[in-house]
Amino acid sequence: MRLLLTYTFDWSVIGKSIQFFERGITVTLRITVFSLVFSLVLGLIVALVRMTPGPVGLIGFAYVQVFRALSLYVYILFIYFGVAALFGLNLDPLTAGIVSLTLLNSAYMAEIYRAAIQAIDPGQHEAARSLGLGHISTFANVVFPQAWRIALPSLVNQFTDIIKDSSVVALIGVGDLMYESIERVSFYQRPFEFYTADAAIYLTMVVIVAQLASRLEHHLRRHLR
């Protein structure tokens, strides 16, 4: 039986590849931030559609159920290869990645928004309406600002999932952190060192975002203490 000791670690390859890591991290951050912003907006729209009574609400319900059920890899293959070929689109991998991340996460975010909006006491809505505010004004000025405070920590937490899922875009050739690492692995033949470094980098990003979420939660609830 071969023992662990027969492997000699060489962590210097990581130091030699700093510029590749930097390039990859920049792309990863760009994809994730774009996807976050788009899914925050799309998620809110889906939530509002979902809460509309009648058949319109059913469309929102179906959107959430179906769009949550797919994995990011299947999304990417479907959009980058399938949809692009069907419509003759010349989709670049970065766009396909952002669209996929946005569709997946908007479904999750819609549910977060919905839970937050439903958590607001109906009395708030009634009071605003009886003061003469219109439906839209009631939502924009009374209900949403309160719901937003409830939703924000969970929405930020969703960002950690976007960061982790974004690693899959390397598979269609987006030059993100994973893509750069895989290239370096084939150059140095040091999979353990590189993938350990990747794990550490993703973990760091996720922990920072999760900390931010918990601070936000603390900050937004300060008036309740």
Added chain:
Amino acid sequence: MAMIFLDAQYTLDWSVVTDRWRQFAEGAWVDVWVAVLGFGFACLLGLANAILRTSGVNLFSIPSFLYVQLMRGVPLYVMILWIYFGVANVLGINFTSFQAMVIALALTGSGYTTEIFRAGLNAIDKGQMEAARSIGLNRLLTYRHVILPQAFRIVVPPLGNTFIGLLKGATLMSVIAVPDMVFLANELNVTLFTPFEVFTAVAVILVVLVLFFSALVYLLERRLQIAT
């Protein structure tokens, strides 16, 4: 077979999928089977870890806490490559890609299952442990006959969601060449150039599987509620 012509000149030919429904079904079965295995190991790891975490002994609970953070913070894709190429290289073991995938899912899943079991164990009143101990049951028997049966009801719904998450994650297995439905679709796409049909088929199968298991979890949840 009906052909539909679109202005983009892409000719839809669903026979690519319908003629191979058996292969797609077998591929989907691989996804489900790997997810089930990964989930089973994730539950065992998670339960052991949660017991350490709730032990109140820092020597156990701190490493257990760090383990959870680590497993939940690392993307599944990184985990797969790390195990299949990295760890295999260091230990000099040649995992089959199937084994590597199950291990990756088990590790990633265990981060979530630990937290679920911890919440479940914490939800059981302390008096239950004290009462069982005072009538002469030892710690192991108390867990086996008193604590775990009660915690089980609390953990079923979130565990179901974890399983669904792992099933979705399992679709990544083709990156290390485990022949699942995505692997099949990729192969068909390369040989026949029918990306829309094959990836639509994969997407539809995945949605159906996920919705099926969601419904199952929902029914199980209701059943357990009535019993309490």
